[in-house]
Amino acid sequence: MSDPLTEPYPPQPDDGSPWGELADPTTGERDLADRAALRRIGGLSTELADVTEVEYRQIRLERVVLVGVWTEGTVEDAERSLAELARLSETAGSIVLDALVQRRDKPDPATYIGSGKAQELRDVVLATGADTVIVDGELTPGQLRQLEQVTKVKVVDRTWLILDIFAQHARSREGKAQVQLAQMQYMLPRLRGWGEALSRQAGGRVAGGGGIGTRGPGETKLETDRRRINRTMSKLRREIKEMGTARRTQRADRHRHRVPSVVIAGYTNAGKSSILNRITGAGVLVEDSLFATLDPTVRRAESPSGLAFTVTDTVGFVRHLPHQLVEAFRSTLEEVGDADLLLHVVDASDADPEAQLTAVRTVLADVEASHVPELVVINKSDVADPLVVARLLRREPHSVVVSARSGAGMDELLAAIESELPRPSVEIDVLVPYDRGDLVARVHRDGDVLRREDVVEGTRLVARVSPELAALLAP
Secondary structure (H helix, E strand, C coil): CCCCCCCCCCCCCCCCCCCCCCCCCCCCHHHHHHHCCEEECCCCCCCCCCHHHHHHHHHHCEEEEEEEEECCCCHHHHHHHHHHHHHHHHHCCEEEEEEEEEECCCCECCCECCHHHHHHHHHHHHHHCCCEEEECCCCCHHHHHHHHHHHCCEEEEHHHHHHHHHHHHCCCHHHHHHHHHHHHHHHHHHCCCCHHHHECCCCHHHHCCCCCCCCCCCCEHHHHHHHHHHHHHHHHHHHHHHHHHHHHHHHHHHHHCCCCEEEEEEECCCCHHHHHHHHHCCCCCCCCCCCCCCCCEEEEEECCCCCEEEEEECCCECCCCCHHHHHHCHHHHHHHHCCCEEEEEEECCCCCHHHHHHHHHHHHHHCCCCCCCEEEEEECCCCCCHHHHHHHHHHCCCEEECCCCCCCCHHHHHHHHHHHCCCCCEEEEEEEEHHHHHHHHHHHHHCEEEEEEECCCEEEEEEEECHHHHHHHCC
């Protein structure tokens, strides 16, 4: 007897293709077969094999079934999207029991996957013992409610899953406020009311005998919740604006002292924090998980010739990043738009690194940071396919190949950063008295010294400096 957890669900005609497509592509039956079936994505189950941990799994971790709708692209694209959803689910602390995908022209407006397939999904939930269904897309309030009614378990969409991961990883006060604001923006249109059964105020005499106009159900719990959420969102927006003001003050101070800034951006888990540690020795958290870094980290570094600059590590991006998060983190992402150079880190070992580049650039365009000079950093070259690395180099000629884990290519990266950073524009030839050693030190720190000569009267400097420092040295 076949095992329902390992056989395709439901069984499909087998002609040797992984999707059981019918042989004749001219009859339209292939599309009918694709549209009529939930396809199982193999190899995504992460259920623990040790039976001694069964009780722990049932108590501490959610057991989830993934489901997606394949509307465009290839079958490989659909499987990659489900594989990424599985990693997101594991990052949130769940056990992936099964993964299903359905071919449709567009998601069903009522249940996302159609009423018949929703019933089949219910059978899979019962067979696997899952307590949660995670959908690879953003559900409308109606779709969410209908799917929960059919499957009888909690239903979570991709947007809420990412928001939940952000809530787990936020550490700073600003990060927590940004995530809370994004969660409330998501929840507000999805609040559910149950009519007069949840009235908080009674009408008529119980309400104080107010007479005509005061009788009726009163204020419902739904209305109360909406008002409370709107009030909290207004408070969070004020707090985030105040914290953004402090960050802008810090950036203005760095600009005033003409310290060039480098921002590291890229797909989640591409190795951005590892590169920050290699460049600056910052020692920030490095973890093989999605969204390990949420709070921006700013560190000081020096180029091989001694040019000082700042390096900022930012939150990672992901395909279909919820727009609520982009809006909530806009003040944090302003660091990217004000940078002198953007290090765009891409994971060369990923199955589709080009899609990573596209997803990140889409978010950068949303935060108006497309104008920043970009240097693509092709990371994880030690474990990547050399053919993929060569393909990326052809696609992105302005790039450097590195391995943050082994340190390979880091010297070339630092040299490329130095060549891209803005240089001081005013050339000076001054004689600085020996009692003004502070000015000599500042020229070495903030300028580009071309020649130095110690003479009887003082120190002669030929250098390029900022206009402000040139004015200070003019006397």
